[in-house]
Amino acid sequence: MRVYLVIMDETEEARIALRFASRRAAKTDGAVHILALVPTQDFVAFGGVQATIEEEARDRAEVLATSAAGNLLSESGKMPTIAVRQGEGEKVIRDYLAEHPEVAALVLGSAAEGNPGPLVSHFSHVSGSLPCPVFIVPGSLSDEDIDRWS
Numbered sequence: 001m002r003v004y005l006v007i008m009d010e011t012e013e014a015r016i017a018l019r020f021a022s023r024r025a026a027k028t029d030g031a032v033h034i035l036a037l038v039p040t041q042d043f044v045a046f047g048g049v050q051a052t053i054e055e056e057a058r059d060r061a062e063v064l065a066t067s068a069a070g071n072l073l074s075e076s077g078k079m080p081t082i083a084v085r086q087g088e089g090e091k092v093i094r095d096y097l098a099e100h101p102e103v104a105a106l107v108l109g110s111a112a113e114g115n116p117g118p119l120v121s122h123f124s125h126v127s128g129s130l131p132c133p134v135f136i137v138p139g140s141l142s143d144e145d146i147d148r149w150s
Contacts, residue, residue, distance in 0.1 A: 002030035013109030023150035
């Protein structure tokens with residue numbers, strides 16, 4: 001079974017990547033893994049305040065991933081695997097890929113204009129060292145385009 005890994009956040013690029021991955025999974029009898037990233041905080045607050053900030057960030061990531069999973073379930077009838085991890089995005093993704101050799105492709109969405117985004121920039125440069133291909137879905141594609149190309 002082909003497994004497509006999508007990095008979920010609140011961006012349009014993530015929505016596009018998820019749409020592409022879900023359509024590919026449906027056409028290949030595959031599955032989708034959703035990985036929501038909780039960024040490491042740039043500042044350190046007092047103990048209780050820091051814990052609250054980190055918990056709120058994790059809760060937002062879990063809600064986002066669960067919502068995306070619910071949409072996928074209603075569209076395809078298949079429940080994706082959900083993971084929420086905290087840390088530096090590139091390292092968390094590499095660790096996830098190492099732990100999940102069943103992942104057939106990392107699917108990222110790029111911005112429609114300008115800089116394609118930090119994950120696309122990073123993984124397009126190191127794609128040769130990854131255990132799977134990287135699919136970069138252009139942010140300028142319409143939903144109809146994504147459906148056709150997937």
